Amino acid sequence: MTRSPALRQRTSGTAFAPGTVARAAPRGVPRPVRWVAWIGARARGAVEVVGRSALFGADTLRALRQVSTWRPMLMPQMRTLGVNSLPIGLFIAVFTGIVLALLASYSFTGAVPLYFVGTLVEKTITMELAPVLTGLALAGRVGANIAAELGTMRVTEQIDALETLAYDPYAYLVVPRVLAGTVMFPVVVGAAMLVGVGAGWVAAVGLLDLSSQEFVKGLRLFFDAFDVRYGLVKAASFGLVVTLVGSARGLRAAGGAQGVGRAATSAVVYSAVLILVLDAFWAVAWLLQRAGV
């Protein structure tokens, strides 16, 4: 399980160390030239981000082949990232369902039949709110957790120790987390869907002038199994992105405790942004295609 010098260089972060872009233009150069050099350095930095991400993804894919390395770590990660994330996911879902039912009834007053509360709660929870809100919550919990854990291992040279012991840090640290996140995010989101719709149902019956039969009628009116499938696929993509970003930021952490903090923060920020970008991507790539627009 030996690692190439190039891979070792990438995992240690020396190939794309922070500050290399800023030092692109040396002092003593005329100001216009420095400006041009600065623009060039920024452009190179943007391309480097893409290159780093592609190399990170490729290394992770390559590490998938080392099943014996990542398999023992998979279940603990699934428990940590998935099962232990259920409470926060369900908590968000409960209040989302309640608020959505009340908001729908407020909007429908006098214009739309009240049983459409069921339709709106089902569509919104399963297709949008459960995946996105749970994804954002888990981006904070899971992404920061992974980035901080791997960053600490990086700054305390534990990863170097693993490499010395001929362990591939991608196979041992990244792959189980990415797989656990990709598998367990849909589980948490599925549970959030059930709880969110159930909470909306209870809120509609308990707080609104709506019978259980009417809510179920609205629930079934425009229900399509695709709604659930769409939400779960989105959740899996969110899990993949959150764990990949957290792992990448953690592995590239440098500068002691401060560097770990920066890695955790940037992991959460990038994960949240990518979740929203992916949400729009799925809507355009899948919903529009299905709707025939």
Add this chain to the structure above:
Amino acid sequence: MHRSNDLLVGAVVLAVALGVSGATLWVKQADIGRHRDRVVARFHDVGNARVGNTVVIRGVRAGQIESISLARGGWVHLSMSLDPAVELPRDPVVLLNESSLFGEWQATITPRSALPRDETVLRQVAEASGGGDVLPGATLPDIAKLTAVAGQIAGDVANVSQRVEVAFDEQAARELRASIRNFADMSSTLARTVHEHRDDLDTLSRALQSAVTTLNRTAVSSAHMAELMDSSTSSGQIRQMMDDMAQAAAELRRSSTQLRVMSEQLGRTQGRLDAFLANGDSVFVKINHGQGSLGLLVNDAALYRHSDSLTLQLRDLVSDLRANPKKYVSVRIF
């Protein structure tokens, strides 16, 4: 530790998977492993019907649409799965229609006799009939088509109102307003006139009523007179009398002629005869004119009898005069 992780993660994954799958099947009202009857209907066009839409019989959910596919001959085959306990109505027909104003469609299985009396629907069903086991189907217009027609009607109404507006310009409106004012004035004048002449009208109507009463009374009298006339004329007495008089007059004229021939020689007798003839002539003239006693004679039987008696006596006198002229006339020759 590893085993507890495996157990916990496996339990959570299984629970969530079963929960989501069960909830999905429950919401979709799916019947896994249950036998379903399959019915196929054909349409020219299935509108916005989709797989999974409800199938309804007499307003009760009886199944769902399983598949929609194009078929030969320009048909669309729509396959429906029905609950086994459901009995199709006699001579069934499938109608596709919107089940609400929010775009949801459903398939309604109904007997042909219960079809709406719409020419388009009946034509569609007639065209789709004869497909063997495939039921005939028709698609009712959706709300979009109805609103499109309503929009067209609204446009026509707008055109008409625009034309009316063009024809009914300001001048026409002023004239119409003036006509209405004139009519109102005329109505008030008429009302005032009627009010003022109400007494005159009452008097006139009372006089008219009196006149009518008088006329009725006159009519009764006329009827009575007519009855008398009728009774007189029916017996022929007047005619007989008139004939007799005419005959007597003729004879008298002959006698007077003879007497005139001998007039130069008549003395006192001539004067009396002349007076008598003059009086008789006067009487006859009056009779001819319906005047005098003879006129009364028409209405008075007593006078008739007297006149009859007088005539008889006159006839006897004339006969006696003929038989014994010397008794009354002394003729002297030279």
